[in-house]
Amino acid sequence: MSAQPLLQIRNLSKAFGGLMAIQELDFHVNKDEIVSLIGPNGAGKTTFFNLVTGMIPPDAGQIVVDGHDIVGLRPNQILERGVARTFQNVRLFPNMTVLENVLIGQHTRTGTGPVGAILRTPAFRRQEEQAVEKAKETLAFFGSRLVGYRFDQPANVLSYANRRRLEIARAMASEPKLLLLDEPTAGMNPRETAELTELVAKLRDEQGFTICLIEHDMRVVGRVSDRVVVLDYGTKIAEGSYHEVANDERVVEAYLGTKAGKAAS
Amino acid sequence: MAARFHRPDPRRTVVLGIAGGLTAVFLSAIGMVEEFIKRSLVDPEVVLGYVTIALVPFVFAYVVARPPPVREGIAPVRPGPLTLAAGAVAGLLTASVVSLFVVITTEVNVRGVLQNVSPPLLETLTFHRGVGQGVVWLLVGGTLIGAGGAAVHLIPARYRRPVVLAVVWVLIFGLLQVLIAQIFRGLKVGDTVNPFLYKGSRGLTIHGAITVWIAAFLIALSLEGQREAMRRRLAEATPAVRRNYMLVGLAVALLILAVTPQILGNFLSEVLDLAGIFLLMALGLNIVVGYAGLLDLGYVAFFAVGAYTGAVLTSPSSPEWNPAFTFWAAIPFIMVAAALAGIIVGTPVLRMRGDYLAIVTLGFGEIARILFLSDALKPYFGGAQGIIRVPNISIGPVEFVTSQDFFYIIYALAIVLIYVSWALQHSRVGRAWMAMREDETVAEVMGVNIVAAKLQAFIIGAILASLGGALFAHKIGSIFPHSFNIVVSITVLMCVIVGGMGSIPGVILGAIVLVGAPELLREFSEFKFLLYGALLIFMMQMKPEGLIPSRQRAQELHQDEAAQDAWLRREALGDTEPEPAK
Incomplete structure (x- = not known):
């Protein structure tokens, strides 16, 4: 493990009115790690992602990515620093094509403006070609599901599972250092879930992304995680390997209950 | 069964x-x-x-x-x-x-x-x-x-559309007698065709109506099913062949544009000039509303800025300061002024969305008109007296005087702006706008700089409208604040919505139909807004994507369904096959 974590969070707090969504949270993700964030509904997991991606400002605390504090930056600047996410309730650009959705992910990695677009300068054409090439490569990561005739179909005709895959592709295209996946397997059937679990591992092993995911499916958590962090009422109640966490009394009490026994077996 | x-x-x-x-x-x-x-x-x-x-x-x-x-x-x-x-x-x-x-x-x-x-x-x-x-x-x-x-x-399905379409054509021929008789005159067959088709100014003759119906029926019948076949052929064509089709289409369009004013004569060219000026504005608003999804109800402000900047710079009798530039020399200044106006309107509304944005821009449109009308700025813009003696446009020794001459300038600019719209749509900037239109929050999380994208949309939209405004000033020869009221904003917005938001062919159709047709049917102008309103309600209920929807929305439903079915079949087969090795 590298000396400095890729994502280092210290003392993070966020309240919505009287509700403490996140309380003095310390958290870190090392490079090349897969960290799962679990916890009962309303524990503050998605709020945590929203804070890290700059969608909402924290009340207190530090969020350090690769040595730079990103608190106060706009979401697009944070993406530029290498943090990309997906959403729990898939949020694609429904009327844009599959390819265009992925191209948006590359927005900050490309740079031609309106003048270049109007004049169709050689630099513009080259960059456009490269971007399309790269988008197609990214989509090829999901096998044959999102390639060929799919490139030019609007995202809203895709099946649910394909939408989830496309959302991941869009995040991948932004070349992030840290990929935040918000319930990537929610709503998928067992076969799709199993496949996506493999993909998450491949995202790290083959593509070199560091991953932090929120997940409710304990089989997925158990299979992919290097480390599991459990949140409850905005605070960290346990941390460690899946087995350590699954057998932790406080976790069992707060959340896993009897379900953990079933899932772990 | x-x-x-x-x-x-x-x-x-x-x-x-x-x-x-x-x-x-x-x-x-x-x-x-x-x-x-x-x-x-x-x-x-x-x-x-x-x-x-x-x-x-x-x-x-x-x-x-x-x-x-x-x-x-x-x-x-x-x-x-x-x-x-x-x-x-x-x-x-x-x-x-x-x-x-x-x-x-x-x-x-x-x-x-x-x-x-x-x-x-x-x-x-x-x-x-x-x-x-x-x-x-x-x-x-x-x-x-x-x-x-x-x-x-x-009526059997094969004949249903042709029968109805042919009746519609008879009605159109009767309703637009002025236009159609003039086209035949322009084609030098008016002396023989018109007396056959029309009885003075009393509409079609009976045998004329029957002839039109039969002709329209036969044409529609022969075209029935052809459209689908043509689309398929185009979709299957190689890029090189498609390119050739496009070049041929472009050449035909240019040829038609070149002879149009000669055939239509002065009055109808005037109508098309007006439609063309609205087309320029509609192309600009299409960027703001259609691509970027920013509902701007005060778009006339940019039109006015262009018209006034052009008029002040070119008219020898503009009140305070009259450099009496040529139109061409004024263009860069007009564009800069419009860009500034875009920033002025765009900056305060950066954080606003939807309804709020619409209301604030509505206010800006009125502010612009009132400013140009105001006594405070009268020394510069002439108040209610406006600015007169805006000169004609000339290229070298050639001066563009009549509506027919002006037609060429307006539509040449329209072609340039159509290209600009297309080029922007198919670029990183255009994609950022569309992403912002679809979901602003996610667009920002995916790296789109919302501030820059919004300002770019406002500035480019403003520049397009200002060019339309400048041409308007030169065409009319004098400008007054009351030409720039909210009705202009509404009309332009109608063109964009009815034609199809984000669709360039739709916007062209919208401007020609919604601005051109009322000019041809001036006698009924008191019902214009009633019909606009009815049309708007109908479109929103039945065809919210517009007459010619943009590419994304035009995806033929059955095509998608067919593709989906094929995919589902593959998926189902995949179930029985062993999982591919990971």
Whole structure:
């Protein structure tokens, strides 16, 4: 493990009115790690992602990515620093094509403006070609599901599972250092879930992304995680390997209950 | 298996029949029927007034009798005797409501409230035969027309569209006599064709109408199914072939544009000039609303900035300061002024979305007009007196004077701006705008700089409108603040929405139809906004994506379904196959 974590969070707090969504949270993700964030509904997991991606400002605390504090930056600047996410309730650009959705992910990695677009300068054409090439490569990561005739179909005709895959592709295209996946397997059937679990591992092993995911499916958590962090009422109640966490009394009490026994077996 | 006969819903029949009657009464009571009665479409009997009121039971009966769409798992039904009966009942009900209206208004004078419900209207509605006999005629006529509307469904599918389209073409030929007679004159066949088709200014002759119907029917019939085949051929063509098609299409379009003003003559060129100026604005607004999704209701402000900047810089008699530039020298300054205006409007509304944005921009539009009208700025912009003597545009020694000359400048600029719109749409900038339109929050999380994207949209939209404004100033030769009122903003927005937001061909069609057609039908201009409103409601209800939807929305539904089915089949097969090695 590298000396400095890729994502280092210290003392993070966020309240919505009287509700403490996140309380003095310390958290870190090392490079090349897969960290799962679990916890009962309303524990503050998605709020945590929203804070890290700059969608909402924290009340207190530090969020350090690769040595730079990103608190106060706009979401697009944070993406530029290498943090990309997906959403729990898939949020694609429904009327844009599959390819265009992925191209948006590359927005900050490309740079031609309106003048270049109007004049169709050689630099513009080259960059456009490269971007399309790269988008197609990214989509090829999901096998044959999102390639060929799919490139030019609007995202809203895709099946649910394909939408989830496309959302991941869009995040991948932004070349992030840290990929935040918000319930990537929610709503998928067992076969799709199993496949996506493999993909998450491949995202790290083959593509070199560091991953932090929120997940409710304990089989997925158990299979992919290097480390599991459990949140409850905005605070960290346990941390460690899946087995350590699954057998932790406080976790069992707060959340896993009897379900953990079933899932772990 | 023989399909069942369609049995229209009785409740629906009654409700729609009465709704049709109320519509017909409404059209009569606002004076539309009486106004339209003066206009003859086909000599001697078919006048626009009766056509309008007859269309009501026809259309409502058509809707009543329409069989449900064929869906999977539901046995298809085909129109039968009940279809006709339902249409006739709906038509009868519509006519009954109108008859009731006639009887009541004959007895009770309602002119104090409904000014247009005059004795002449009642005579028109009773066909000048007195109330008793008139009502009988109304009821019989309504029933027959209703049955006729329903009978459209009995026409074999292959002929249905051509038959209806041909009737529409006859009506268009009658309605746009001025335009069509002029086209034939411009094509140098007017002396032979026009007397055959038209009877003076009284609309088509009977044999003219029949000729038009047959010609339109045959053309429509031969084209039926061709469109699909052509689209398929185009989709399957290699890029090189497609490129050739496009070049040929472009050449044909340019050729048509080149000869249009010569064929159409001065008056109709004037109409197209006006439509062209609105087209320039609509292209700009299409970027702001269609691509970036920022609803701007004060778009006229940028048009005004362009017109005033152009006028001040070029007119030798602009009040305070008159450098008397040429149009070409003024262009860079106009663009800079427009860009500044875009920033001024864009910056305060960066954080606003949807309704709030619309209201604030509405205010900006009015502020612009009031500023140009104000006494404070009178030394610069002439207040209510405006700026006069804006010179003609010239290239070298050639001066563009007439509407026909101006046509070339306007449409040359339109072609440039169409290209600019297309180029922006298919670029990183355009994609960022569209992402912002679809979901602003996610666009920002995915790296789009919202501030920059919004300002870019406002600035580029402003520049496009300002060029239209400058041409407007040169065309009219003088500008006054009252030319820049909210109606301009609304009209441009209508062009974009009706044509299809984000669709360049849609915007072109929208501007030509919504700005050009009212100019041709000036005699009915008092109903212009009523028709705009009705059209807008209809579009929002039935076809919110516009007449020519943009590429994304135009994706043919069955194409997608076919692709989806193929994919599902593969998925299902994949289930039985071993998982591919990971």
